[in-house]
Each structure stands twice: as structure tokens, then as C-alpha cells.
Amino acid sequence: MTDAMYSDDFLGRLEASLRAALPRWGLSPDSDVKLLTISENATFRARDAASGRELVLRVHRPGYHSRAEIASELAWLEALGRDGVVATLTPVPLADGTLIADLDDGGVTRHAVAFQLLPGREPAEGEDLPRWFRELGAINARLHAHAKAWQRPEGFVRKRWDFDAMLGEVLLWGDWRAGLGLDGEGRAVLEEVAALLKQQLDAYGTGEDRFGLVHADMRVANLLADGDTLSVIDFDDCGFSWYLYDFAAAISFTEHEPYIPALQKAWVAGYRSVAPLTDAECEILPVFIMLRRMLLTAWIASHAETPTAQALGEAYTHGTVALGRAFLETHARTAA
Template sequence: MTGLYSAAFIETLRRGALSLVGTWGLSPRTEVSLLNISENATFLAADPDTGTRVVLRVYRPGYHTRREIESELDWITALRARHVVDTPEPLTVPGGGHIATFDLDGRQREVTAFAFMTGVEPSPDEDLSGGFHELGALSAHLHAHTRDWPRPTGFVRKTWTWETTVGPTPHWGDWRAALGLTPDGAAVLDRLCEVLRRRLAAYGTGPDRFGLIHADLRLANLLVDGDRIGVIDFDDCGFGWLGYDFAAAVSFLEHEPYIPALQDAWVAGYRTVAPLSAEDEAMLPTFVLLRRLLLTAWIASHAETPTAQELGAGYTGGTLMLADRYLSKAG
């Protein structure tokens, strides 16, 4: 693996995380192993003396500020206190707070710990309609909470607008660097980008359609255990369009023929909890294309991650296919 997360760098992060296990009351015999690499490096800490398992997240440098990390954990804590969603408990450190650090080349690297949650990721090969009905209801509960939750002073999270996703100041890099993108393909995506800009501007960011969202409710961040759907990884939570939570839920599946059925199920589930207007529903395919183009940029800027290496330039080709289909309906 090349790029930021080389094998040597992952091992350095693992050792740094291992040095902190005592912070959360784990024994010196605790074993720390890699779970996954995405934006951050996530490790499993398993204590053989007590059987305790804890998930450790070592944050990617330059992505979130410390205050942004604290704000994420503030929201998770509030959601858990009001039983809005099943999500792992952020573990505290001595003296209060949730963030521990270790030194790496003179820079402090932030680490947080979460209680281990049982469950398995839903498979795209199974019938997801029932799960998406529940996910729609869950999304509505999350959105209802954010409307009336008094955010703590200094709460800071990123915003996910056209400008910061696929526009001039993208959080995840420029889609023009997409793997395998040709000049002809870039022209198609330029047109898509402009159509997205116009439609999103017309839709607007009123409080009934734009607010604090999870922003990454994809299958990899759901843990199903019996009738329970657990939600993990609020690392991308921020301010965005509420309908974007559906688009994130179908990440990397956007080309599948069953997406319209999943949209119908999500909408029906959402409406069991809160209103969703016809205009809101009609915008969901636009959010799916916004998310798809954003992920196309992410794959290029995070090429060392397993997800990017698995999808590669083929994902760019799929984006062009979806863009053509979307633009043909846009006129």
C-alpha cells in the first residue's frame, strides 16, 4: 500500500494506539490490530485479561481539528442520551473529555475510543428494502433531533455544500483528478457539475432541508444484530442537505438497478416519522449524483486505501455512465 497509509505508517499508528490502551483501563497485555483504513485508521484493542474489546480511531492528519472531533463526540453523546439511535459509546479519558494523543514526529496525533458494538454489515447481495425502510425512519429521527438540539458553544463541523463537495473548495479533492478520466469524460462531468450547481442553488438551504446530518450512512457504517441496526462512524457528520443521507446510504451501489426500490423504501420509512415533500423526494437522485462525483474525487485523493484500490478507474467509468443517464433526463 502506497501513499499516506503505507504499511510502515500503519504500523507506526498501531504502536501509537497501543501505547494509549491504559488510558481506557485496558491491561498491558492488550492486543491492537488493524480493522480498516478509510479517512482514518481504525484499530481493535482486545484485552485478554477482561475480554473487553474497544475500537480505537487514529485521525488522519489535516482533516479534522480537535474542536471538530470534540463536536462529533458531543453529538454522539447527545444522541445516546436521548436514545435516538443505537451507536457505540465514546469512552472518556482521565480528567474528562474523549481525546487522547501520542507524539509522532513532533506532532500530536488524536485518538478516540469507542465501546465495541456487535453486528454485521448488510450485504448488497441481500434484499435491502426492509432495511432501507428502517434506515429512512432512523434518518428522520436523526434529523428531528438536530432541529431542536441546543448545540454546545463552539460546536464546529464541516459543511457539505456544492462548493465543498464538487465545487472550488472540495473537502475530498478535485474530481478532475479522477482515475482514468479522459478529456471527453471531463467535459461530461463538467456539465454534470454545472447542472448540480444550478439545481442545488434553486433547492436552497432552508432549515427544513439543510442541517446537521450523519453524511455517511452507507452499508459499511451499519451493524445489524437481529432486529437492531447500529450506526457507527460519525466522522463525516456535518451540515448538509437532509436528503444527502439517502445518497450516502447507497454509496458505491449507485449503478445497481434496485436503487429506485431502495429510494422508495427509504422515503416510505422517513414518512413514518416526519414529513418529506414531493420536492424533497424529487431531489434525491440529484444528491446521489453529487455523492457519486464526490466519491470519485475521494478515490483519487485516497488512492492508498483498500476501497480506492478495489474500485480504481472503473468507478470513474461508472460515474460517467450515471452522469450520462442523469443528464439525458435533465435536458
């Protein structure tokens, strides 16, 4: 991605392409269209004043997910809704019954999908986050049980979020070594951390009881609280990884905060209210937290033009090094 993705010209062109396609979802091209977020993809909200109908529309960036990967995400979403596993967005078909539209963006084909709106708002940091994380733990347990039992449709394909994809040879979100502001001393610390993470994850393994289809990005920004209901949105990064990685993803960008142990305790309690979770499994959660932290350090470096990366900047990298030192003090000693 480049800074051009955040220019007024780019956003105007993207909105025009989307607006021209609105009738395919039964909305007027004169609908009110508002940009909600832009990161990997651009997400818009469209409201047709004549009918009162509203949709959330996600326009995918080229070169990240294939059409088959997007179709697979939507297949899981539909199954989760049908089976009553979690409150989440419902995909909305086009007039021809398909779920994925192709938009022309200056000769580049972009895939777009639509969803029904859900009520609620992101839980605020000052609110009772442990309460919501207890509910999130229960949701995770149900999701994981569903993923283990669900018969995936033929052609189902999603990315594999293993060590190679995050810190090894594949690097789906960039290289942590390019971390903003990372110096030689910090790099040496994180090299040692990466080696230890690989050792621990190799020992933990990828058996069917611990590795499968997960949300992989269930952070607070992807939660909607409405009364006593917690909904989960944005399955764009769902794929195959360790089930316990879902907790690490849930605390993205806040791994260093002093309230994280309370959130972990609440999440574990919620998970155990639905499915077993052993003490040994809980003890490996810090491994996944460190893994996610290093992955996000790489993401910030490779997406430096995004608002999130610009807000966090070099301070996040420095925090990663500090967490890495603490991780080595605890886990290298344990490994020895």
C-alpha cells in the first residue's frame, strides 16, 4: 500500500465505483455513502433515503485475498449465523444471488461485499472490559467448537497464520526486522525472542485439538456491545492458526497495558464456561501474545501510511523490545 490510498482522489474514485454498483444490492446510486474505515480494505456505510435501507460495504484491496478466499470467509459467516454460534454480520447477496461484486477501479478489479448492519458500539477502555472479555472467551470457545465440527465446503481456502507466515519465511504482514525505530540492540533482543518462540511453538505443535480455523483478529475494534449482547465483526483475517492465538489477537496493540492480566483471567473463565481449557494451555498464552506483538510490529512497519501505524509509530516498536526482554527473562529461564 502507498500513501495514495489515503488521498482524497483515491477515496473519491473508490466511492464513485462503489456508488455505481449500489443498484446491484438494491440501493439507489444517490444513497448517502460514508467511509467508515480504511486499512487493508475500505469499509463504507450506504443509506438509501428513499427506502431507509442501510448496508455496510467492504471494498477489498487487490493482491491480498483472492475471490476464493473471500467466498470462503462468507461461507463460514453464513454457517455461524445459521448455526446460532455468534452474533455477527450477515452477508447480503447481489440481485443475481451472488455475494461478491467486481468493481472497476481505473482498470484494476476490486472485490466488494455487503453486510447487514448490526446495532452496538465498540466497548470503551474505561468500561468493564473484563465483563466483555468473559463473554468473548465464551464466544471463542463456541467458535472453536464450530470450526472443529463444521464440514467446510469444497474449495474452502483461507490463509495459514503459523510461525512462517508471521515471523518466518512467508511474512504475510511484513518483516519485524523493519520495525519503525528498531536499532541493532533491539533487533538482537527480538532475534532471540523469535528463536525462542519458534522453539516453543514447534514443541506445542499443530494438532487438530489446538490448530484450526480461527477469527484471528477479534480485537476490541471488531466487537460491538449492545445491551448484554456482544457481536463480533470483521472476519477478513480469519484463517488457520492456533486456537489460543485468538486471545492474543483480542488484545492487539494493548499487550503492554497493566489491565491485560485481568482480561486474560476473564477470557479464560468465559472459555471454561463453555469448553475445557487446561492450566497448561493457559500457561502458553504469553507465547501467543508475544508472537502477535511481533507480528503487529511488522504490520506497522509495512503499513506505515495507515492511521493506526502513524498513531503508534516507533513507540510501539520500543515497547515490543521491552516486552521481548521481559519475555526472555521469564521464558528462557523456564525453557532451561
